[in-house]
Amino acid sequence: MATERYQLAEVLAVAKIHPFYNPDFVYPADTETIQRLRESIDKNAKPALQEQPFLNKKTLYKVIERLIHDMDPLNTYRRSSYMSITGGGSGGVPMMFAVDVQENRRQRAQMGNFIKLCGVIEPGDWVLSTHLAGGFYRSLDLTTEIMENAGATVLSAGSYMLPTDVAKYLADYHVNVLTGEGSQVVQIVHHISMLSQDYRDRITLEKIIYTSEPLTSPQRVFIQTILSGVKIFSVVGSSEAGPWGISSPDLTGEQSLTGNSTDFVFDTRSILIEIISPSSLDGTSQPLNPILPGEPGLVVQTSLQRLRNPLIRYNTGDIGSVHPLPETASAVIPKADREHLRVLRMHGRDHRFSFKWYGSYFEFEKIGTLLQAEECGILQWQIILDRLETTPQSTLEIRLLKRPQGGVISDDDLKHRIEAFFLVLPENEHLARIVFVDDLEGFERSVTARKVIKFVDRWNH
Template structure:
């Protein structure tokens, strides 16, 4: 692979003079300051002391980002030539954006495309139809298009607003063989294909699925193969902060460890991302007091995933707590014997076994993260008038998609006597969870009469604010 990456020494040199990692620094370094830092790093023969940097959490990072985004000073290079992408799900207001150097972003897309092609997910001859989201500051559609084109595929940009009937008609008409989208979008399209008459279904020849943003449950995977037959199911892993950086390919890793239900194995290139697995106790002090985190756990031991990107220099990502739980593993023998990846590349690849979100941070529904602290702040805001609340994530009875139910208790006057107030609250909650025509059938707001309609903990009898019945 030829696309540019940076050394750990270079990334740390710039991070030391960046406001993400020092509250005393006002603005990110300009190109001259960056070059000076790189020159100094080049002349420094000492090995970089990685653990001089404390762990960085989303809460800490976005304190700096919020300040930098609002500062329109010409000296504020954070606002210069940036690729802007949304992070997280609903927030009750304008979303928080993460800025990446636009050129660095394009180089990362090119390298991810090379990685996908090297691992054999897609290549010349593949026609991909993608239903990823665009607009409202989401960049998943244009990101997916360019990455897969860089991998050698031809891509149909369906987007998330195209009707399912048009999606299936396009797959048949253009002989598309790959369907791509967020996990929920893929399942929704497969569910529609299952309802088609036999003569229409046989015109659709999908042999690959590439999903992103959320895991497919074992039941959903079984449903996909039931409808489509022996289709290959791949996944891409990334985030607003780290960009795209890993992929799931059963041809290289197998179908996943049966002893860890719901886990998924992702292959990544150690030349582009450094991963630490730390004991969860590293964050026992909370988001505001993350320390150095201690030694990385040995291979196979699950813990919190900490990322350092070797593709981000202008706004470095150093020892960032992703909010996920996982473990590191060497590539299995299958990857070596498959002959898919050149041996010269294999030595740089490792496996991250992703086990899901750290329950202390957030949950995911319809391809979006919802952070618990922001959700609590939204629900408990005085203007909402909510006395108690509960969110339930569950499997749908009528489809393989996941449902989200929000239960709220409000004063009786707000329910019976003030229809306008109730309607306003419903709209606010739907806006927060980004409910739109595509997913409205999976979302329910239930106004309960009293506390007995909430589920409670078996120990203290407290109302559980989040219940996960899907995983």
């Protein structure tokens, strides 16, 4: 399969006539228009990426919501598209980001080649994937195809297979690679830890490849204690950009896996990463405070794999810093490819806007809208991220103080509404708790002003 990437000039040219970036255009261009545009581009002209305004999630959501519901035959957004869903973790209707089906297949092939190039998958690897499928989420088929493109043999277990069965098939089929969302991986390893030593000896996992949510240092230590000698890798991506980076101890060293940050290797032929100061996002099109090389700031992405619906200077909401590929990577990466690779040191989400629990992001603005609705009757609320004592999994606690006369809806109805918002499901309900308190003393308070702390993060500290 062809693994074509686009030139920056092509992506910028299409953006000029795309409703993501230009409100004068109602619909994205059709295939014929895009092809004529590509043929007319001056190949010698230097692309002016810095002149392109930043793209934020609010703008993207607004335009996509309109395009999704517009049934006009001229609306190309609804044509021949791979629909990638995101945003369900913040309530309301999730965002359906449309990717041209052929672009999606090429990107899966490119990512498979990249995983192979970085030595994450080798000939003879058997991979068992426990990723989610259903509810419009397609992480299972995405991961399966990428791993197959990298040369692996894949067993698609899916998220509904019980840890008991996963452990059995890991042993029965001599699987050496386990991949899944971070919480799934921890849950399965925790189950393995409770098996008899004879049974555990039949499981010969050599690699863990996690996605969707970061593993903390205690989680990594726990996994490597139970699965002695296992290597921990990660693949990073998003609905908007698709899969684009790899975390590998063989490329960046084990030290990058022990702190609160994770190093991801990416290919500048596929994606461009800019690091900008948060203060730059003040409505202007130019960064006011450029970040020095190696300094952390907001991660802004430009994809060279998305053309029909371009992704240019997109503010991801993540905090990170860009670094050169370390010399240790030369033992794995061929010289011809090394000059194109960089390292993004991901420090996590910009907690001014959102936080992550059980693989989903939740925006504080939408949480406030939910909990401050008049019919809920909530006077004060607090969210606490913590961890279990028995296994390194993150917990979510929502504390609520209702007005004396109560709200229009009952406590049970309120609880169900909140559980639906935070995607509390049978598989994670033991990690979530809703608590009704009697007064302000039931909340975590600041030491100085004794103010109620809206978001208490014990998980990342």
